Amino acid sequence: MRARRGRTLTEADAALWRQVARTVKPLPGRAPIEPEPVPEPAPAIATETSALAVAALSKAAKPASLAAPPLAPIERRLRTQLRRGQQSVDAVIDLHGMRQNEAHLALCAFLRREQAHGTRIALVVTGKGGPAPALFGEERGVLRRMVPHWLRLSELRPLVLGFEEAEQRHGGGGALYVRLRRLREHGP
Incomplete structure (x- = not known):
């Protein structure tokens, strides 16, 4: 050639x-x-x-x-509505006390289930991690650091439209608003 x-x-x-x-x-x-x-x-x-x-x-x-669809930030209007209480969170998952692998599996199952139910905004509570110093090599706030990473992975991108740190009334730095993509129905 x-x-x-x-x-x-x-x-x-x-x-x-x-x-x-x-x-x-x-x-x-x-x-x-x-x-x-x-x-x-x-x-x-x-x-x-x-x-x-x-x-x-x-x-x-x-x-x-x-290719994984791109992530988009939550719109300013929707954030304002969430902050003022005019828009509510449709579903909540609390990952406190879970190990990383348990939390990852629970998060994936939760997002798939909620997308199937038509949930628009979900709240994922990770916790902030304690202010106490870590003992014996234990890390503090692992889920707080890992959940945003998981939400960016290609396996969850068809589910997640975007995410941001929650307002103080919903947990602040220890929680995330996750906006879910609409489930597309496959027609003839």
């Missing part, structure tokens, strides 16, 4: 192009481009850089539909 300006593509580049060409959806009214047939590769040792390039670009070549 030849590239523009007379350069010849390496076998790794050609394999990458064939992989990308198979994943591309043609424009309406256009026929799909068939990738060139794969010639029998000569036994050669692949260089580390070309293997890394193929791996990196194959991750980037995934269809856009698999």
Whole structure:
């Protein structure tokens, strides 16, 4: 396979192009481009850089539909309504006293269940962690630090539209407002 300006593509580049060409959806009214047939590769040792390039670009070549949706901050109007008590929180989960793995599983199940019920705003109480110094290597406020990280993970992004620290009346720094995405119904 030849590239523009007379350069010849390496076998790794050609394999990458064939992989990308198979994943591309043609424009309406256009026929799909068939990738060139794969010639029998000569036994050669692949260089580390070309293997890394193929791996990196194959991750980037995934269809856009698999990409996690972006997070959005909670709108100012909604925050004001929450602060004034004009808008209530639809559901609450308290993660106090749970270990990280228990809290993570409980949070995932809670968010899936609440999205199915049509919940718009959920309150996730993590606790602030105590002011006392940690003893014997124990960390304080682990859930307070980990829950925002979990909410940003790709497994929860289809559920979570955005999140922010709660107002003082709902727990302040020890709680988060989580805005859930609407569950899309798949029609015919």
